[in-house]
Amino acid sequence: MKTLLLLLVACTPKNPAAPEAATPAEAQAPDRVLDTVSPDVWGDYGLDLTTGNPDVHPGDDFFMHVNGGWYDTFELPADRSRYGSFDLLAEKSEQRVRWVIEDLAAEKPSVDTPPGKVAAVYNAYMDTEAIEAAGLAPAQPYLDKIAAIDSREALATVFAEPGFASPIGGWVFVDDKAPDVNIMQWGLGGLGLPDRDYYTNDDESSVALREAYVTMLTALFEAAGDEDAAGLASTVMELETQLAATHWDRALSRNPEITYNKLSRDELLALAGDFPFATMLEVMGIAEEESFLASLVPPTKEELEQAQISDEDAKKLGAGFPGAFALAQEADLDAWKAWLRVHFLIDHASTLPKAFDDATFAMYGTALRGQAQQRERWKRAVSATEGTVGEAIGQVYVDRHFPPQAKVEMDTLVANLRKAMALNLDELTWMGPETKVMAHAKLDSFNPKVGYPAEFETYEGMQLGDSALENSIQSSAWGWEDNRSDLDKPVDRDQWFMNPQTVNAYYNPAFNEIVFPAAILDHPFFGLGADPAVNYGAIGGVIGHEMGHGFDDQGAKYDAGGVLKNWWTDEDLAAFQALGDALVAQYDSYCPLDDGETCVNGRLTLGENIGDLGGLSLAYRAYKLSLDGEEDEVIGGLTGDQRFFMSWAQVWRSKYTEKALRSQLVTDPHSPALFRVNGIVRNLDAWYEAFGVTESHALYLPPEERIVIW
Numbered sequence: 174m175k176t177l178l179l180l181l182v183a184c185t186p187k188n189p190a191a192p193e194a195a196t197p198a199e200a201q202a203p204d205r206v207l208d209t210v211s212p213d214v215w216g217d218y219g220l221d222l223t224t225g226n227p228d229v230h231p232g233d234d235f236f237m238h239v240n241g242g243w244y245d246t247f248e249l250p251a252d253r254s255r256y257g258s259f260d261l262l263a264e265k266s267e268q269r270v271r272w273v274i275e276d277l278a279a280e281k282p283s284v285d286t287p288p289g290k291v292a293a294v295y296n297a298y299m300d301t302e303a304i305e306a307a308g309l310a311p312a313q314p315y316l317d318k319i320a321a322i323d324s325r326e327a328l329a330t331v332f333a334e335p336g337f338a339s340p341i342g343g344w345v346f347v348d349d350k351a352p353d354v355n356i357m358q359w360g361l362g363g364l365g366l367p368d369r370d371y372y373t374n375d376d377e378s379s380v381a382l383r384e385a386y387v388t389m390l391t392a393l394f395e396a397a398g399d400e401d402a403a404g405l406a407s408t409v410m411e412l413e414t415q416l417a418a419t420h421w422d423r424a425l426s427r428n429p430e431i432t433y434n435k436l437s438r439d440e441l442l443a444l445a446g447d448f449p450f451a452t453m454l455e456v457m458g459i460a461e462e463e464s465f466l467a468s469l470v471p472p473t474k475e476e477l478e479q480a481q482i483s484d485e486d487a488k489k490l491g492a493g494f495p496g497a498f499a500l501a502q503e504a505d506l507d508a509w510k511a512w513l514r515v516h517f518l519i520d521h522a523s524t525l526p527k528a529f530d531d532a533t534f535a536m537y538g539t540a541l542r543g544q545a546q547q548r549e550r551w552k553r554a555v556s557a558t559e560g561t562v563g564e565a566i567g568q569v570y571v572d573r574h575f576p577p578q579a580k581v582e583m584d585t586l587v588a589n590l591r592k593a594m595a596l597n598l599d600e601l602t603w604m605g606p607e608t609k610v611m612a613h614a615k616l617d618s619f620n621p622k623v624g625y626p627a628e629f630e631t632y633e634g635m636q637l638g639d640s641a642l643e644n645s646i647q648s649s650a651w652g653w654e655d656n657r658s659d660l661d662k663p664v665d666r667d668q669w670f671m672n673p674q675t676v677n678a679y680y681n682p683a684f685n686e687i688v689f690p691a692a693i694l695d696h697p698f699f700g701l702g703a704d705p706a707v708n709y710g711a712i713g714g715v716i717g718h719e720m721g722h723g724f725d726d727q728g729a730k731y732d733a734g735g736v737l738k739n740w741w742t743d744e745d746l747a748a749f750q751a752l753g754d755a756l757v758a759q760y761d762s763y764c765p766l767d768d769g770e771t772c773v774n775g776r777l778t779l780g781e782n783i784g785d786l787g788g789l790s791l792a793y794r795a796y797k798l799s800l801d802g803e804e805d806e807v808i809g810g811l812t813g814d815q816r817f818f819m820s821w822a823q824v825w826r827s828k829y830t831e832k833a834l835r836s837q838l839v840t841d842p843h844s845p846a847l848f849r850v851n852g853i854v855r856n857l858d859a860w861y862e863a864f865g866v867t868e869s870h871a872l873y874l875p876p877e878e879r880i881v882i883w
Contacts, residue, residue, distance in 0.1 A: 205272055209264045210250055211243070215696045218808055219707035220819055224826070232870025235860075236850040239822035247828055252549070254542035257827025257846060258697050263676040266570075266692040270555050270674050273569045284637055287565035287629075293637040294561045294644050298524065298554040304641055305526050309397065311642040312517065312525060316397075319513045325502060328509055329449045332501075333456035335653050336646035338363065338516035340416055340497050341450075343457065345659045347683045348466065349433050349737040355659045357459055358466040359441075361420055361497050363512075365390075365409075365519065367541065367840045369417040369491065378835055385540035386410070392532040393518045394511075405511045412500075412508045419496035421469055422489035423840065424777040427727055429737055430480040434470040441465050444494050448502040458657055469493035481750075523553060524641035543830030557641075559672055561648040564630040567673035567691075571625045575673070575691040578701055583623045583694065586708065586795070590716050591616060593794035597883055603748040611740040615723060615733040620666070620686040624694070625673040678715060680722035682731040687719040697823050706805060706813040709796035710789075710820030717788030717795070724883055725783040726753050752882045756782055759856075759880065763848045766831070771838060778844045785844075785853045787883030789821055793859055814863035822850045856880050 207213060215221050226241025237244065249256055278292035297303075309316070315336060322328050332339035340363030348356040366372060366386055371379050387406050394402035426432060442450055444467065454460045471493050472480070492499075501509070518525065522533040530547075538544040547553075559566060598604070598612050635651040637644050659665070666684050671677060673691040680687050693699070699712040722728045729749065732740045741749070760775035760782055775782070796817055805813025827846035829837070837845060844852065854860040855872040856879045866873055 205268075207265050207268055209261050210253070210256060211247065211261050213261060213265065213696070215700070218704035218816070219696065219700050219711070220704075220811075220816060220823060221697075222809065224823075225819075230870060231864035232861075232866035232872050234851065235818070235822055235854050235864075235872065236825070236847050239819050239850075240826040243826060244828055249828060249830060251546035252544060254538070254544040254833035255827060255829040258824050259676060259827070262693065262695055262698065265695065266674050266676055267552060267555050269574060270559065270566055270570060271551060273566050273573070274555065274558060277566075277569065287562065287568075287631055290562045290632050290635060290637050291558060291565050293639070294558045294648075295554050297637075297639050297641040297644050298557045299550060300639070300641070301527070301550065303639070304524065307640075308526055311640050312521065315517060315646075316514060319510055319517065322506065322510050322513075325447075325506075326449050326452050328501070328506065329452040330456050331513060333453040335649040336517070336521075338513060338520060340501060341453075341494070343459075345656045347664050347735075348435070349429060349683060349731070350435070352683045352735040353664050355662065355664055356464055356466055357462050357660065358468070359494070360468045361494065363416050363497075363516075364413055364420065365516070366413070366417075367836060368423065369420040370839065372414045372417040378832075382540060383410070385536050389519075389532050389536035390515055392535075393515050393522075393529060396526075396528040396532065397514070397518060399514075405515070408505075408508050409512050409515055412504055412512050415500055415504065416497065417491075419469070419492040419494075419500065421491050421493065422486070423842075424774065424779075425482070425486060425489055426469070427777075427780065427842070428480060428482075429727060429730055431472045431476060431482065432468040433737055434467045436465050436467055436470075438463050438465070441467065444470070445498045446495070446502060448498045450498065457653075459660070462660065467494055469497075471495065521642055521645055523557065524645050541832060541836055543832030557645075559674065561637075561644065562630075562632050562635070563672035563674070564626070564669075565632060567625060568629040570674040571691055575624050575694070576701070579691075579694050579699070580623055582701060582708075583689070583699075583712075585799075586713055587621050587623075587716055589795035589798050590713060590720060590791050591619070592798055593791045594717075594720060594883065597791065597794065601883075603752065604745050605742055608741050608745040611732065612724070615685065615740075616720075618685055618733040619720065619723065620684065622669065622686060622688045624689070624691045626669040627667050678719055680719045680728065682723065682728050683735045685723060685731070685733065685735045687716070687723075689716070689719075697820075704808065704816060705799055706796060706816040707820040709792050709799065710817035711824045713792035713795055714785075714789045714821050714824070717791035718784040719788070720791065721784040721787035721883060722780065724787065725780040726750075727780055749882070752880060753779055753783065756786065756880050756882070760844060760848065760852060763844070763852060765845060765847065766835065766838070771835070773838060773844050773848060778842055781843045782852070783882055785849055786856060786880065789853055790857060790881070790883065792821075793817060793857070812863065814859060818854060818860050818863055821854070825849045 224243035225239050226237050226245070229237045229241050231238045247256070253260070274291055274295045277288040278296060280288065282289035282292060284290060284293050319331060322331060331337050332341065340361060341359060342362045343357055343359045345355050345357055348354045366382060371382055387410050390406035390409055391402045394405045399405055436444065451460070454462070469491070471490065477487055518529055519533055522529040534547050538547060594616055595613065598609055598616065601609070604612070632651070636647045669688060670681070671679065671688065671690050675690045676692045678687070678689045678693055693715070694712065697711055698715060699708055730737055730739065732738045757775035757779055760773045760778055762772070764770065764772035796813070808816065811819070825846040829845070834845060843849070851872055855874050858876070858879065860866065
């Protein structure tokens with residue numbers, strides 16, 4: 174689904190299950206003590222002043238000034254490839270969720286109830302003795318179905334069924350140009366490596382990952398008892414290399430102007446050529462649909478020009494759907510069967526015997542991310558259960574851990590952020606009055622959601638039992654039917670796409686909404702009654718970030734009603750793009766690896782960088798508005814402005830393995846944490862004033878080079 178991840182704040186939906194005051198499970202059971210890798214300590218007013226390095230001047234490296242003491246001494250645990258403030262908060266949520274699950278399971282509820290489904294998924298996943306004893310028996314009916322494929326029709330049938338991999342995937346979501354209508358949408362997948370470029374790049378890291386991937390494929394075929402495991406692995410790698418050539422450059426794939434392609438049923442089937450795509454539609458229960466969206470359809474020359482895609486960038490577009498369909502039709506059937514077989518083992522490895530789980534971890538944990546040790550089984554069981562019946566857990570989580578007062582304070586924060594953005598819009602010198610009217614309309618129509626949905630999912634009809642593998646497949650089947658049923662319903666703007674216990678936030682351009690789950694509203698992001706400067710620098714910056722996604726390089730292509738539509742004058746759009754290009758150039762110059770040779774992709778990360786830059790600027794102004802004309806208080810020798818910026822830096826306190834950092838630079842639209850701090854503050858005048866930064870300092874930018882967008 175095409176949502177942009179961000180941070181958000183807002184409304185108070187009614188929830189009859191929510192109590193007047195939440196009582197933490199730790200208080201209910203004193204033996205339950207949160208245990209985090211890094212101390213969960215935030216001082217008297219929300220800042221941990223023991224983790225900085227005062228020997229580093231803020232103007233030389235603000236990230237290290239605030240976090241350097243922690244960064245230089247913290248050792249990543251063997252089961253982590255990265256760790257930071259987000260991860261600490263996620264640890265707290267994870268442990269609280271475990272206690273919720275254990276309490277629900279202890280009551281031995283019927284599997285027909287939401288608590289019973291939670292218990293069934295968790296208990297089956299944790300029963301490794303049963304998983305080991307069963308061997309491949311639970312998987313055999315599915316593997317046999319793959320083995321029986323004897324035609325393209327049979328291949329298309331398996332591609333379409335839940336539980337199996339497919340190079341062509343579909344889902345139901347709103348039409349970007351008619352956001353009151355649900356429509357079937359299609360995208361490309363099928364790659365076992367994280368990005369298409371890993372299949373062709375000749376740098377040392379890519380070559381090593383390809384070797385590790387083939388090693389994993391070989392190990393999985395061997396564990397499944399296949400003869401010539403190495404030969405099968407080579408076949409799959411060759412097929413995926415061809416499939417990778419159909420995928421597009423990640424930065425270009427973010428652009429809805431070239432990924433929005435509305436096709437009739439006949440046009441879609443024509444795109445599929447000789448491949449029996451109609452069979453997939455039939456099996457998926459959507460054969461009667463008349464309209465579809467398909468993302469990676471090669472654009473015409475006129476479409477490229479309209480989207481301002483250069484000839485050089487156009488070369489980064491792969492063959493897209495026509496190429497993928499041709500490959501599905503023309504590649505050797507046995508190659509596809511080998512691909513389906515091994516991807517079934519990859520996708521379900523954690524619910525299969527240890528040999529399969531170990532092989533996939535060696536690739537995706539150690540080789541890709543530098544993680545030396547697998548996470549404890551209970552932690553993975555929590556993730557699996559949340560992924561299956563997360564809202565059933567979330568309802569109890571909210572009862573215990575999200576007091577109503579948190580919503581009240583968030584409402585105030587959000588309101589001040591909106592005021593700040595309205596003022597900023599009025600003062601923009603690069604935007605004309607006509608476009609400002611439209612921008613204000615979009616801001617006014619923002620819908621913030623805070624904490625939890627108005628109604629929690631009951632998962633009625635999901636068939637679960639004591640087989641971890643079968644639970645996973647039944648969850649996929651239920652999820653698809655639930656999603657498919659949206660085709661026959663009005664668009665539900667009350668639905669959430671994250672669980673309340675998720676530590677994250679997002680902006681959804683089609684709904685023009687910002688969404689903040691309950692679990693992110695805790696230290697170090699937010700504290701009830703905490704110093705306002707700290708709250709505005711942390712969660713305020715996150716709220717502003719999510720609001721900024723509505724006005725980033727892609728979000729700004731959607732109007733107040735969530736319609737993909739140009740609402741800009743030509744002159745203002747050109748000015749906006751020029752500012753974005755300048756920010757791209759800044760981030761392209763941040764090169765953390767290989768002596769400056771391996772850098773941030775400023776184009777890929779542009780949306781998130783605009784979100785950070787605009788978000789922190791808005792949060793700062795909102796903080797000033799909250800003071801209502803009063804001077805900010807000096808606390809612990811720090812001014813309010815200093816505490817504000819330090820809070821932002823504290824939120825992004827993080828450490829990575831080198832492999833995880835390399836992977837992030839290639840695949841993640843978010844910049845590494847170091848640059849989410851240093852790359853942003855150096856553009857804000859108030860930061861210079863707060864810390865006495867001058868042209869003698871490393872982060873100094875002349876005023877004319879500081880970028881102000883929102």
